Amino acid sequence: MQMPLMQRREWLGSFGMGLGGLALADMLGRAVAAADAAAQGAGGVLGGFHLPPKAKRVIYLFQSGGPSQLDLYDHKPLLVEKSGEQLPESVRGGQRLTGMSGNQSSIPLVGSPFQFARYGDSGAWLSELLPHTAKIADRLCFIRTMYTESINHGPGVTFMQSGSQIPGRPSIGAWLDYGLGNANDDLPSFVVLVTKNKGGQPLMSHLWGSGFLPTRHQAVRFRSGGDPVLYVANPPGVDSDNRRQLLDGLRQLHEHEFERIPDAEITARIANYEMAFRMQSSVPEVTDFSDEPAHLIERYGPDAKNPGTFAANCILARRLAERGVRFIQLYHQDWDHHGGLKKGIVSECRQTDQPAAALVQDLAERGMLDDTLVIWGGEFGRTNYCQGLYKPDTDFGRDHHPRCFTTWMAGGGIRPGTTYGETCEYGYNVVKDGVHVHDFHATLLHLLGIDHERLTYKFQGRRYRLTDVHGRVVRGILA
Numbered sequence: 199m200q201m202p203l204m205q206r207r208e209w210l211g212s213f214g215m216g217l218g219g220l221a222l223a224d225m226l227g228r229a230v231a232a233a234d235a236a237a238q239g240a241g242g243v244l245g246g247f248h249l250p251p252k253a254k255r256v257i258y259l260f261q262s263g264g265p266s267q268l269d270l271y272d273h274k275p276l277l278v279e280k281s282g283e284q285l286p287e288s289v290r291g292g293q294r295l296t297g298m299s300g301n302q303s304s305i306p307l308v309g310s311p312f313q314f315a316r317y318g319d320s321g322a323w324l325s326e327l328l329p330h331t332a333k334i335a336d337r338l339c340f341i342r343t344m345y346t347e348s349i350n351h352g353p354g355v356t357f358m359q360s361g362s363q364i365p366g367r368p369s370i371g372a373w374l375d376y377g378l379g380n381a382n383d384d385l386p387s388f389v390v391l392v393t394k395n396k397g398g399q400p401l402m403s404h405l406w407g408s409g410f411l412p413t414r415h416q417a418v419r420f421r422s423g424g425d426p427v428l429y430v431a432n433p434p435g436v437d438s439d440n441r442r443q444l445l446d447g448l449r450q451l452h453e454h455e456f457e458r459i460p461d462a463e464i465t466a467r468i469a470n471y472e473m474a475f476r477m478q479s480s481v482p483e484v485t486d487f488s489d490e491p492a493h494l495i496e497r498y499g500p501d502a503k504n505p506g507t508f509a510a511n512c513i514l515a516r517r518l519a520e521r522g523v524r525f526i527q528l529y530h531q532d533w534d535h536h537g538g539l540k541k542g543i544v545s546e547c548r549q550t551d552q553p554a555a556a557l558v559q560d561l562a563e564r565g566m567l568d569d570t571l572v573i574w575g576g577e578f579g580r581t582n583y584c585q586g587l588y589k590p591d592t593d594f595g596r597d598h599h600p601r602c603f604t605t606w607m608a609g610g611g612i613r614p615g616t617t618y619g620e621t622c623e624y625g626y627n628v629v630k631d632g633v634h635v636h637d638f639h640a641t642l643l644h645l646l647g648i649d650h651e652r653l654t655y656k657f658q659g660r661r662y663r664l665t666d667v668h669g670r671v672v673r674g675i676l677a
Contacts, residue, residue: 256570269327269580285307286624308583343630344633373664375525423506498556530550554574
């Protein structure tokens with residue numbers, strides 16, 4: 199039932215300054231969240247579940263730029279055989295191409311220069327570039343038939359993270375925080391980690407933003423240099439007691455403002471200040487790897503000792519997951535290989551293959567993989583034809599390809615040792631069991647105990663959801 203406006207004011211006034219800052223912020227935040235949910239018509243799950251959850255948390259290893267599925271996961275011997283021949287129009291089917299290859303007079307097929315083999319009892323096909331992933335093949339579910347609507351990076355990444363190609367919608371993690379709340383009072387429920395010193399397409403903060411949801415649901419980005427979280431540390435000359443007094447005074451001002459204008463953003467501001475205060479002790483602890491054994495650091499690879507690398511971020515993701523952070527998003531850029539693919543993809547696999555496999559194995563050994571959903575994938579795939587001139591035995595590039603690409607998932611209710619879907623022998627089209635981005639999101643929410651059609655938020659007269667008005671749960675990949 200929606201809390202009347204006067205009752206809210208009386209509630210705030212009756213408690214006044216008698217409660218401590220932490221307790222008041224917590225109670226105020228919960229009360230407003232409940233009132234917001236009531237106003238929304240119970241659109242949010244609010245700490246409960248629509249159905250039994252298989253996963254408690256998600257670690258999403260997002261590979262920005264569009265990794266080439268044809269050189270990593272989707273083995274196509276026919277392309278090797280027909281390298282240099284033209285892409286048949288019957289295969290292309292009139293599909294639009296980007297401006298980077300759409301004006302080519304020749305569209306020559308090009309097979310992968312890398313060797314493929316089957317691995318594990320499941321017989322999954324994997325490239326020689328992924329020796330560590332090959333060792334855990336039986337723990338993974340490979341979705342070969344992901345497809346999307348976007349052919350360019352900005353809309354493509356935005357679509358994967360928010361269910362819309364246009365910036366402004368809430369991201370996956372924001373939806374989860376709105377629906378399920380925070381499982382740890384000392385850390386945010388949504389954390390973003392970005393591999394340092396990477397090139398490629400830029401990553402914008404709207405990718406992990408809250409959109410039209412209250413701002414308390416947006417991610418906190420952890421950084422590799424200096425303070426892990428900006429502005430959390432006290433400035434020179436300010437100690438913890440001073441900070442506490444300042445926040446208490448600021449809270450009082452916000453409470454007076456809330457009495458006059460009961461805006462949820464005011465309570466979100468209070469909650470954010472209080473979370474920042476608690477993170478002054480929790481963040482240094484979680485980012486300190488001194489208690490990690492040397493052999494485990496080594497398992498993640500030679501970069502693991504260097505903060506901000508993909509390997510170090512994988513370890514940090516596991517530590518955050520252990521402490522109850524619900525959605526941890528790792529971004530790794532520079533997979534956009536329009537040219538120099540052979541050299542570029544080798545470099546990216548060296549940085550990501552071992553850490554990603556080590557993370558899955560680490561979670562499994564700690565008994566966490568069963569209720570942790572790990573995802574690896576980008577915003578789209580790459581073409582089966584060469585961008586630019588094709589010259590045998592030289593390096594080459596592949597253009598963007600939205601019609602089919604590969605994502606793998608592990609743990610958290612996913613059926614292990616599975617390869618789902620089938621692409622054509624040219625690796626250009628889906629021929630069986632396609633998985634749209636909306637289907638991917640619906641399945642992710644399902645694994646976390648959420649019915650994607652019921653997690654909604656009313657904004658500007660319309661109820662929105664992560665899957666918009668689409669999406670189906672992909673039953674074939676569920677354990």
